[in-house]
Amino acid sequence: MNPVIRIENISKRYRIGTVHDRPDTLRDLLTTGAKRVGRLLKSGHDGRYEGPSYIWALKDISFEVERGQVLGIVGRNGAGKSTLLKILSRVTDPTLGYGEIHGRVGSLLEVGTGFHPELSGRENIYLNGAILGMHREEIDRKFDEIVEFSEVGKFIDTPVKRFSSGMYLRLAFAVAAHLEPEILVVDEVLAVGDAEFQLKCLGKMNDVAQEGRTVLFVSHNMSAILRLTQETIVLDQGKMIMRAPTPQAVDHYLNMGLNKQGERIWADNKSVDGEAPFVPVALRVLNPKGEVVDTVNATVGFSIELEYRLNQEISGLRVGIYMMTTRGEFVFTSFDTDDPEMFEKHTMRKPGHYISRCTIPPDLMNEGRYVLGVNASVYRIQRYFQDDKALIFTVDATGGPGMHWPEPRLGPVRPNLDWTIGKVDR
Amino acid sequence: MTDTTRPTNDTVPVIYLRPSTGWLGIDLKELWRYRELIFFLTWRDIKVRYKQAVLGVAWAVLQPILTVLIFTVIFGVLLGTPSEGLPYPLFAFSAMLPWQLFASALQRSSVSLVGNANLITKIYFPRLAIPLSTVFSALVDFGISLVVLLLVMIYYQHLPGLNSLWLVPIILLTLLTALAVGLWLSALNVQYRDVQHMVPFIIQVWMYASPIVYPIETIPAGIWRSLYGLNPMVGVIQGFRWALLGGNPPDVTMLISVVVVILLLVSGLYYFRRMEKTFADIV
Numbered sequence: 001m002n003p004v005i006r007i008e009n010i011s012k013r014y015r016i017g018t019v020h021d022r023p024d025t026l027r028d029l030l031t032t033g034a035k036r037v038g039r040l041l042k043s044g045h046d047g048r049y050e051g052p053s054y055i056w057a058l059k060d061i062s063f064e065v066e067r068g069q070v071l072g073i074v075g076r077n078g079a080g081k082s083t084l085l086k087i088l089s090r091v092t093d094p095t096l097g098y099g100e101i102h103g104r105v106g107s108l109l110e111v112g113t114g115f116h117p118e119l120s121g122r123e124n125i126y127l128n129g130a131i132l133g134m135h136r137e138e139i140d141r142k143f144d145e146i147v148e149f150s151e152v153g154k155f156i157d158t159p160v161k162r163f164s165s166g167m168y169l170r171l172a173f174a175v176a177a178h179l180e181p182e183i184l185v186v187d188e189v190l191a192v193g194d195a196e197f198q199l200k201c202l203g204k205m206n207d208v209a210q211e212g213r214t215v216l217f218v219s220h221n222m223s224a225i226l227r228l229t230q231e232t233i234v235l236d237q238g239k240m241i242m243r244a245p246t247p248q249a250v251d252h253y254l255n256m257g258l259n260k261q262g263e264r265i266w267a268d269n270k271s272v273d274g275e276a277p278f279v280p281v282a283l284r285v286l287n288p289k290g291e292v293v294d295t296v297n298a299t300v301g302f303s304i305e306l307e308y309r310l311n312q313e314i315s316g317l318r319v320g321i322y323m324m325t326t327r328g329e330f331v332f333t334s335f336d337t338d339d340p341e342m343f344e345k346h347t348m349r350k351p352g353h354y355i356s357r358c359t360i361p362p363d364l365m366n367e368g369r370y371v372l373g374v375n376a377s378v379y380r381i382q383r384y385f386q387d388d389k390a391l392i393f394t395v396d397a398t399g400g401p402g403m404h405w406p407e408p409r410l411g412p413v414r415p416n417l418d419w420t421i422g423k424v425d426r
Numbered sequence: 427m428t429d430t431t432r433p434t435n436d437t438v439p440v441i442y443l444r445p446s447t448g449w450l451g452i453d454l455k456e457l458w459r460y461r462e463l464i465f466f467l468t469w470r471d472i473k474v475r476y477k478q479a480v481l482g483v484a485w486a487v488l489q490p491i492l493t494v495l496i497f498t499v500i501f502g503v504l505l506g507t508p509s510e511g512l513p514y515p516l517f518a519f520s521a522m523l524p525w526q527l528f529a530s531a532l533q534r535s536s537v538s539l540v541g542n543a544n545l546i547t548k549i550y551f552p553r554l555a556i557p558l559s560t561v562f563s564a565l566v567d568f569g570i571s572l573v574v575l576l577l578v579m580i581y582y583q584h585l586p587g588l589n590s591l592w593l594v595p596i597i598l599l600t601l602l603t604a605l606a607v608g609l610w611l612s613a614l615n616v617q618y619r620d621v622q623h624m625v626p627f628i629i630q631v632w633m634y635a636s637p638i639v640y641p642i643e644t645i646p647a648g649i650w651r652s653l654y655g656l657n658p659m660v661g662v663i664q665g666f667r668w669a670l671l672g673g674n675p676p677d678v679t680m681l682i683s684v685v686v687v688i689l690l691l692v693s694g695l696y697y698f699r700r701m702e703k704t705f706a707d708i709v
Contacts, residue, residue, distance in 0.1 A: 007443065010443070014707065086547075086706065087443060088443070089549070089550055090441065090443070090550035091546075091547060091548065091549065091550050091706045092703070092706040092707055093443070093444070093445055093703045094443055094444065094445055095445055096445060097443075097444070097445070098442075098443065098444050099442065099443030099444070100440060100441070100442055100443070101440065101441040101442075101443065102439075102440050102441075103439065104439065105441070105550075107548070107549060107550075113544060113545060113548040113549055114544070114545050114549070116470055116474060118473075118474050118477045119470065119473065119474065123470075123473070126466060127466050127467075127469075127470055130462050130463045130465075130466040130467075131463060131466070131545060131549060131551070132549065133460075133463075133551070135462060136462055
């Protein structure tokens with residue numbers, strides 16, 4: 001079967017530099033001289049002129065996507081994901097390379113694009129539909145379905161500026177989700193909205209794929225990537241470093257560039273973060289003797305500590321960790337003020353240097369590699385710091401329950417449970 | 427949900443991605459496919475413009491009327507400017523109409539690309555749809571003012587004749603003029619925000635360089651008149667006034683205006699298309 005998307009050596013170069021480097025006002029233009037005028041009028045970017053202040057956002061990306069395939073794209077911020085999607089949806093041109101797309105591309109680059117706050121929900125459905133490339137009769141036909149999906153119901157004739165952000169988002173996604181392009185490009189739409197609606201969106205995307213349409217799905221949500229895609233591309237610094245079945249690609253991505261020494265130290269950006277209320281210093285995995293280690297033994301337990309600095313008094317702060325498998329599944333989340341008594345006692349944290357440490361009890365974790373994430377926030381008020389993959393470490397379960405059978409055990413936990421065996425006489 | 431009418435592989439459009447080079451031509455077919463988008467953008471502009479104004483659409487009428495009143499007092503009464511034998515308010519109003527159409531279309535289209543940056547950076551559609559729709563949206567105000575002008579004409583017992591059919595091509599010429607200049611300015615404004623500060627000034631100077639408050643005869647005939655005709659709004663206003671009120675018929679200045687508009691439009695389209703591909707990167 002012919003690929004629906006085929007791109008060859010697509011590269012994109014952006015001009016960077018400070019505002020003063022770019023002739024964004026006429027005065028700058030005049031001062032940089034007429035030579036520049038000639039060059040600019042000749043062409044904004046013609047691939048020939050090489051200046052010092054350029055950056056390749058994408059470099060030599062080539063891949064093919066078959067019809068009906070759901071392809072995941074992962075990478076850190078700045079890896080080039082958005083640029084790639086922009087090129088595929090024709091918002092911007094590649095600087096070099098060639099590509100072929102068979103079919104209309106519908107993009108959910110950011111839901112709600114073109115929504116006008118003054119217009120009513122109904123009016124915005126038509127406007128947004130037209131912007132996304134739907135025809136009027138198509139919108140007429142799907143109107144009721146869109147309204148139903150969005151759950152905004154009787155508010156449909158209210159200006160959307162009076163909508164709650166949830167309603168706004170649901171309506172926007174509903175319009176976009178009812179597009180029927182051959183290729184759907186989805187970027188991070190699931191990062192927002194409540195859990196129930198997220199499920200609905202995932203369901204809708206699944207339907208789209210089931211219908212034999214092609215989906216490109218970019219997300220930081222590894223479990224969504226794992227659930228929805230079979231194959232995934234990993235981008236790093238503008239290059240495609242991997243294309244593999246999703247579990248493998250996600251594992252690779254989560255391991256990428258992670259500190260494997262049992263300790264993660266954040267650079268001391270005093271000059272930059274001097275005023276930030278919360279500044280992370282280090283995250284460490286410790287064995288029972290208090291030594292920083294990469295590998296811990298599950299049978300004796302271990303501890304995890306986060307060292308940080310507060311530059312301001314913060315009220316209601318909670319500092320915690322996420323434990324994740326390298327496949328992106330969460331094992332647990334825990335905060336230092338989970339215990340109501342602790343929360344009462346540490347309601348106010350004065351400026352200063354702190355360490356929050358927790359002990360992982362013996363015989364909790366199964367063997368394997370785990371990713372630690374960090375979160376410092378005040379519930380519902382503010383998130384001061386978050387790093388979903390701050391550190392990776394290894395758990396060794398030697399001596400743990402069932403180790404006399406040398407087989408891998410399913411599941412991230414390996415508890416030592418009390419069993420009784422009784423013979424039952426019938 | 428299976429849709430049997432979905433196009434098969436034979437009818438699926440193929441999109442090619444490649445670096446943009448030079449002159450791309452105007453894809454009129456594509457523009458036509460996006461006609462509904464142009465319609466909705468126009469409709470949005472109109473709808474939003476008067477949404478929270480207490481007087482609403484009345485502003486479309488008040489603005490030219492107040493301007494004409496001021497002109498009548500200053501130029502008609504105080505300075506005694508000649509007005510081709512027409513009552514001065516009628517003389518000024520008939521020029522004010524195409525001028526307002528031009529000025530508001532120009533003003534809106536020149537900032538249109540920057541104003542719709544969120545669309546441009548997220549979704550593909552022919553970029554021409556944006557300045558086009560702003561130019562169209564200026565037509566609504568114009569239509570309302572035209573009704574007011576007709577009422578003023580009735581008041582002065584000056585009824586339009588058959589010549590008024592010429593209004594159609596003349597209005598078209600006005601829109602094309604606004605579009606031509608708007609294409610240049612909107613594309614330039616994407617990179618040089620100075621443009622949007624210059625536009626009100628450009629419009630003001632341009633207005634006094636057009637026969638709105640004074641008759642074209644004020645300019646000496648011959649070479650000066652021909653130079654004057656390089657301003658395409660000269661031909662437009664002259665033609666508009668003549669079609670509706672009679673008086674001096676358009677002459678060679680009209681022809682010069684048409685040629686200038688065509689030149690501006692072709693070069694504007696060329697520049698716009700050339701810069702179009704970089705809008706999303708630099709806006």
